[in-house]
Amino acid sequence: MEISSFDQYHQVYKNSVEDPEKFWGDLSKEFKWHKEPENILQWDFNKPEVRWFEDGQLNITENCLDRHLDDKGDQTAIIWEANDPGEAPRHITYRELFDEVCRFANVLKRNGLEKGDRVCIYMPMVPELAIAVLACARIGAVHSVVFAGFSSTALADRINDSQCKMLLTSDGSFRGKKTIDLKAIADEGLKKCTSIQKVVVLKRTNGAVHMEPGRDLWWHDEMEKADSQCDAEIMGAEDLLFILYTSGSTGKPKGMVHTCGGYMVNVTYTFKTVFQYQPGEVYWCTADIGWITGHSYIVYGPLSAGATTLMFEGVPSYPDMGRFWEVVARHKVNIFYTAPTAIRALEKADLSFVNKHDLSSLRVLGTVGEPINAEAWHWYDQNIGKGRCPIVDTWWQTETGGIMISPLAGITPLKPTYATLPMPGVQPVLMDENGQPLEKANQEGRLCIEFPWPSMARTIYGNHQRFKETYFSAYPGYYFTGDGCRRDNDGFYRITGRVDDVIIVSGHNLGTAEIESAIDEHQKVVETAVVGFPHDIKGNAIYAYVITRDQIDDEDVLRSEILALVSETIGPIAKPEKIQFVPGLPKTRSGKIMRRILRKIASKETENLGDISTLLDPSVVEEIMAGAI
Ligand code: WTA
Numbered sequence: 001m002e003i004s005s006f007d008q009y010h011q012v013y014k015n016s017v018e019d020p021e022k023f024w025g026d027l028s029k030e031f032k033w034h035k036e037p038e039n040i041l042q043w044d045f046n047k048p049e050v051r052w053f054e055d056g057q058l059n060i061t062e063n064c065l066d067r068h069l070d071d072k073g074d075q076t077a078i079i080w081e082a083n084d085p086g087e088a089p090r091h092i093t094y095r096e097l098f099d100e101v102c103r104f105a106n107v108l109k110r111n112g113l114e115k116g117d118r119v120c121i122y123m124p125m126v127p128e129l130a131i132a133v134l135a136c137a138r139i140g141a142v143h144s145v146v147f148a149g150f151s152s153t154a155l156a157d158r159i160n161d162s163q164c165k166m167l168l169t170s171d172g173s174f175r176g177k178k179t180i181d182l183k184a185i186a187d188e189g190l191k192k193c194t195s196i197q198k199v200v201v202l203k204r205t206n207g208a209v210h211m212e213p214g215r216d217l218w219w220h221d222e223m224e225k226a227d228s229q230c231d232a233e234i235m236g237a238e239d240l241l242f243i244l245y246t247s248g249s250t251g252k253p254k255g256m257v258h259t260c261g262g263y264m265v266n267v268t269y270t271f272k273t274v275f276q277y278q279p280g281e282v283y284w285c286t287a288d289i290g291w292i293t294g295h296s297y298i299v300y301g302p303l304s305a306g307a308t309t310l311m312f313e314g315v316p317s318y319p320d321m322g323r324f325w326e327v328v329a330r331h332k333v334n335i336f337y338t339a340p341t342a343i344r345a346l347e348k349a350d351l352s353f354v355n356k357h358d359l360s361s362l363r364v365l366g367t368v369g370e371p372i373n374a375e376a377w378h379w380y381d382q383n384i385g386k387g388r389c390p391i392v393d394t395w396w397q398t399e400t401g402g403i404m405i406s407p408l409a410g411i412t413p414l415k416p417t418y419a420t421l422p423m424p425g426v427q428p429v430l431m432d433e434n435g436q437p438l439e440k441a442n443q444e445g446r447l448c449i450e451f452p453w454p455s456m457a458r459t460i461y462g463n464h465q466r467f468k469e470t471y472f473s474a475y476p477g478y479y480f481t482g483d484g485c486r487r488d489n490d491g492f493y494r495i496t497g498r499v500d501d502v503i504i505v506s507g508h509n510l511g512t513a514e515i516e517s518a519i520d521e522h523q524k525v526v527e528t529a530v531v532g533f534p535h536d537i538k539g540n541a542i543y544a545y546v547i548t549r550d551q552i553d554d555e556d557v558l559r560s561e562i563l564a565l566v567s568e569t570i571g572p573i574a575k576p577e578k579i580q581f582v583p584g585l586p587k588t589r590s591g592k593i594m595r596r597i598l599r600k601i602a603s604k605e606t607e608n609l610g611d612i613s614t615l616l617d618p619s620v621v622e623e624i625m626a627g628a629i
Pocket of ligand 1: 419504
């Protein structure tokens with residue numbers, strides 16, 4: 001089933017959609033199972049219910065670690081590059097990683113964790129984060145990684161939603177010039193949590209931290225006591241592997257649930273196929289493990305494939321704008337996978353930051369997280385790939401678990417700004433507004449998927465009804481992605497962006513409702529409407545229209561209070577770029593905010609606002625336009 005030519009892709013694709021069960025069933029055979037699955041797929045999108053490899057039994061860590069020990073035990077599994085270039089990198093072999101994971105798994109067990117218990121992980125990008133993730137999987141505990149840039153409130157909400165029993169964190173973290181007191185933030189969050197019984201704290205910054213007696217333990221003390229022998233818990237293929245929160249268009253974040261067997265098969269296959277990974281190559285994905293990209297394509301996919309995966313603790317701009325390229329040169333990276341927002345930021349820096357580094361090791365480039373604009377694509381192609389590295393523009397989601405639409409490196413013809421063609425086993429459909437599939441070429445619609453794939457999320461933790469409403473109700477019988485998409489004459493797909501109330505800022509999903517309710521918490525605020533508008537580097541930025549209770553004396557003071565509030569409630573990534581105080585919001589007679597109008601004003605496209613006659617008070621639009629920033 002290897003694909004080495006475009007013709008072969010078409011053939012494999014055809015086979016995969018004619019008989020998906022055979023396709024995925026055959027792929028599952030290369031893994032280590034305690035019981036090989038016979039029952040490949042059960043599904044019903046109306047319920048919705050999807051079960052892959054249901055009678056199979058496995059542990060994903062045996063596939064990521066144990067099975068490589070014989071022939072790859074001494075090969076580097078993880079290369080770690082610190083925030084500070086002066087700090088020595090770490091090279092961790094498969095055998096060392098295996099030992100560390102087993103030892104930490106024993107730490108978890110000794111502290112009372114059992115299969116099915118939820119563990120929250122709130123850590124910087126250090127190897128121990130990957131070790132923590134794998135140790136949970138080793139014993140069948142369900143990890144919920146929370147990105148370390150989230151605030152104490154966001155952390156507490158996520159811990160409470162899935163009732164985590166344990167928190168894994170560190171004293172602090174380094175990001176560029178900043179040191180962040182992660183433990184203090186975690187402690188603040190924990191004041192609102194009752195489910196956490198133990199906190200294991202890794203020493204990273206050596207800052208002074210409070211250790212709560214009876215609750216908090218040092219990572220290194222616990223590891224010293226732990227044995228490195230830990231048999232893997234045997235998991236059913238549909239047992240929970242992890243929960244990962246993502247923003248939705250309404251209300252609180254959704255805890256997307258991923259299960260063991262299908263996720264493993266799917267992420268391993270897509271990792272190997274998309275990047276055409278060759279044994280011995282160094283692969284670097286610049287995402288954080290706090291996001292799905294890090295789960296699937298820093299940890300599980302690469303390790304299951306026996307690859308060498310690079311983890312980077314820092315930021316692209318520290319100590320200067322050449323850091324990514326310096327790391328590529330230093331570790332002779334062959335495959336480099338990043339986000340369009342990073343490319344746009346680095347594109348603004350002087351080319352000397354690129355040119356002083358030897359990038360000749362690069363073979364494949366990739367992007368993920370948001371649409372890439374043509375200019376950034378060409379800059380990446382010419383200056384980083386030197387015109388000889390294919391760029392894989394990979395479209396997928398937290399919900400899909402793995403890459404869904406993407407070129408295969410060196411195989412699929414490229415077309416800038418296009419994610420090109422579906423992966424084998426993936427069946428995309430474009431829908432018009434009335435729910436009719438668009439069959440012809442050169443059409444734009446809403447992207448749906450009509451057949452299950454193994455790594456799809458199975459539910460929203462604790463809220464299956466919301467799962468059904470969000471993804472399976474707009475187009476009954478189909479999974480609805482929330483993205484708009486165009487298909488051209490060649491059948492190539494181009495993602496045009498979200499069609500719901502999710503805004504992607506610097507590649508991170510943010511729900512408008514979440515930001516609005518954070519701002520509404522301010523005692524001077526009556527109501528808020530938040531929209532996205534195009535931004536040079538971030539892709540989109542946030543524009544908040546805020547109605548205040550009384551006349552305000554100092555707008556700037558209130559603005560900074562609102563920014564601080566958003567930072568505390570969600571995290572700095574959710575801070576609005578612009579805040580405009582308005583006398584009212586454009587609402588329909590039924591009270592619905594017409595965001596379409598607000599989006600146009602924020603984007604400075606006010607020539608044609610469309611029909612505003614249905615507004616309760618059309619005059620408010622004039623007033624908002626007059627005060628636009
Ligand atoms: C967007 C990230 C265009 C899309 C893996 C999707 C993209 C959302 C691309 C999911 C791409 C992701 N081109 N848009 N190559 N990749 N997106 O859950 O809107 O953080 O729905 O998963 O990012 O973001 P998430």
